[in-house]
Amino acid sequence: MLLAASLALTACGFLETPAETRVGEVTGNVVPDLVLSASQDTASVSASFGAPRVRGQVLILGASALRAQGLDALSGVRLEALGDDLARAFTPSGETDEAFAARLRASGVRAQPNYLYRALAASVPNDPGYPGNAGISFGATRVTQDYLTRINAKSGWDAAFDAGNPSLTSPIVAVLDTGVDASHPDLAGRLLAGRDFCATTLETNGDPGTASCSGEDADTSETTGDSSGHGTFAIGMIGAATNNGVGIAGLTWSGRTLLPVKVFNTSSVGEDFADTVSLTKGVAFAVSRGARIINMSVGFGGGNYDPALAQTLQSAYDANVVLVAASGNVAIEGVLYPASDPRVISVGSTVVNNQGAEVRSPNSAVPLADQRPVDLYAPGGDIQLQNQLLGLNLGGGYTRRAGTSFAAPQVSGAAALLLQKNPAFTPEQVRRVLTTSGRDIAGGAKLLDVGAAMRATAPSTAPYTVTVTARQGASVVQTFRKQTYDAVSRVPYSLTLPYGTYTLSASLSGNGLNLTGSRVFEVNAEEEFGTDITVR
16 A cells, blocks of 8 residues: 655744844644555555455456456456446455455456445444443433443444454453452353462451461352452453343453453451462463453552562563553552552543543542553542442342442453454553543543544554755755654644755655655745645
């Protein structure tokens, strides 16, 4: 596919100086406009055979005007005239569709896939809890998953369908939490065999303050008598079976891709706890089982640091695993660990205020002075019942909860969709796409936008260099140079040049892209018009 880009260079703001040194300040933007050239013959454009398409055939454009070479390439091929100068060619046995199309194009035949289209409403789940459906009853009130609308989930699903993932099956997501109600009907067919790294509780002389984890087994279940349902709720947000006409919709629709890792147990006073040992073992287990995302709705001590866990997180990060953690629910405590770890995507929570605006929840951690900002926010609600989120409950039911613990799974689910579409993304690329595509909310924070993330271009691993050079003859008078990680956004530039006529050369290069072009431009008191330079 040929790309064309234009650089808009606007001149303005001339400075009055003595005649012998009069200069003009040339300012404006370098504006890449990466588009497919309208004049480009479709015969030389690479067709996307990775997109949804009808197998075993290609379409021929301009069928009535085929030349001898093209007719020879189609000799013996089964053809079907479709009208409008279009024909269907059935791929010969022993040849792939893509190879067949490439052979035809080499002979001057304009060939493309027979793409599969879908009704745009196809990504609206039929689960009662999805916004716009009947809702789930809580007494006289019917509740839906309004947070899915707030994070633009449907647009993200649309993008996943467009990328050729009709079942929205994601990579493996590990959830380090209190376990799971594996019998919940909304998790049917979704759970992998996990592990319990906090099978029993050790306390000294019955003191709950000394509670620690002990034992390990394969039973990751949450029981109604001993555990809170925290893990079941978190797992359901990521992967409740979707479009099954039952309960709620998970961000990842289907597939056995959820790995429950139990790292919590309950102390003698009924409080859930995990420890460094259970967490480090849990992270290592998740990596060993092929998880691409690890969700950790856990935390301790704002401003504190756990070297042992940090070492394990580093190993996971080096293994190309995306790490996501809840930032904490008390503003003045700071961001809890592991969310404060630089390898982890930290997630805060938002609520909708009385004016209908999305704002940071008063129950979401605020970074301490020496901590980095929270990476991303997602709906988490607060203690007010009307602001709580809808999700799975123990015993096959549904309930409402609030907290950053349930904002983090939304980000993990979005990361899973993103990696399904872009499996080669690194953890840092996932972080960058999710954060840069987020919607701005008060205080400079970013709200998760699943749709924008799924439609974002892949972030480069190295910067692009934008250069604008002013020349007179063979002499370089001045050069503007700047680096950017974005090949599609405008880059401001400035040149201060003596009056005269110049050749302005512009380029955008890096990551395999090398676009250049030039235009003559005159700097004088009368000329105050910009000029575009198209680079190819």
